[in-house]
Amino acid sequence: MKIIKKTMSVVVIAGLVISQIGCASKMTKISAPLDQVKFEKDYRYTVKLKAGNQIDHLDGDQIQSDKDKLILKTQTTSKDVSKNEIYQIEGISKNANGTNALKGMVIGGASIGTLFFVLGMASADSYSDTVQSSNGGDGASAGEIIGVGLLAGAIGAVIGGTAGLGIGALIPKHDRVQITPIVNPTTSGLDAGVNVGVKF
Numbered sequence: 001m002k003i004i005k006k007t008m009s010v011v012v013i014a015g016l017v018i019s020q021i022g023c024a025s026k027m028t029k030i031s032a033p034l035d036q037v038k039f040e041k042d043y044r045y046t047v048k049l050k051a052g053n054q055i056d057h058l059d060g061d062q063i064q065s066d067k068d069k070l071i072l073k074t075q076t077t078s079k080d081v082s083k084n085e086i087y088q089i090e091g092i093s094k095n096a097n098g099t100n101a102l103k104g105m106v107i108g109g110a111s112i113g114t115l116f117f118v119l120g121m122a123s124a125d126s127y128s129d130t131v132q133s134s135n136g137g138d139g140a141s142a143g144e145i146i147g148v149g150l151l152a153g154a155i156g157a158v159i160g161g162t163a164g165l166g167i168g169a170l171i172p173k174h175d176r177v178q179i180t181p182i183v184n185p186t187t188s189g190l191d192a193g194v195n196v197g198v199k200f
Helices: 003-025 100-134 144-171
Strands: 025-032 043-049 052-060 063-065 068-075 076-084 086-099 172-181 197-198
Touching: 100 144
Parallel strands: 025 172
Antiparallel strands: 025 197, 043 052, 043 086, 063 068, 068 076, 086 172
16 A cells, blocks of 8 residues: 555654654853863863864863963873864763663654554555455555554554663763864853753
């Protein structure tokens, strides 16, 4: 049935979109001169350079901002990096801020529910065709097949949501910050804890 195939295609696409929304993670985004950004000691930073390489695992208190460079200090070394070389700096909090239980529930429920819906409709459609060819009847209507799919989808959503909730509860959530350096100065300092955005 053409209507069943079209419905299944739409549902699969919708499931993928919903799962992508569930995968979105909140991130603080800052665009500012680096000498006005406060690097927090309870964050770990990665400095990405325009040349393509990066410097990993820097605690906030290991980064000092000078007029035209960043001074990156570890216990044994000190490295100066020109601000013009820096493409972006990403940081992640060392301390967990909750868990990913809700995200896991959304992703699990949406993906497994969509899968069960499609499989339920396909099974009902196949069974209807078999009955129709053997008995010569009309078979199931599109509404009945969609109804079977919805029931299967609801069952899948409960199963997937419960499993996702459990798995997500085991995964800690950490605050993140993404800093993009700009050349133009601004009038006030910026803390790496405001201007929340969304990154996929």
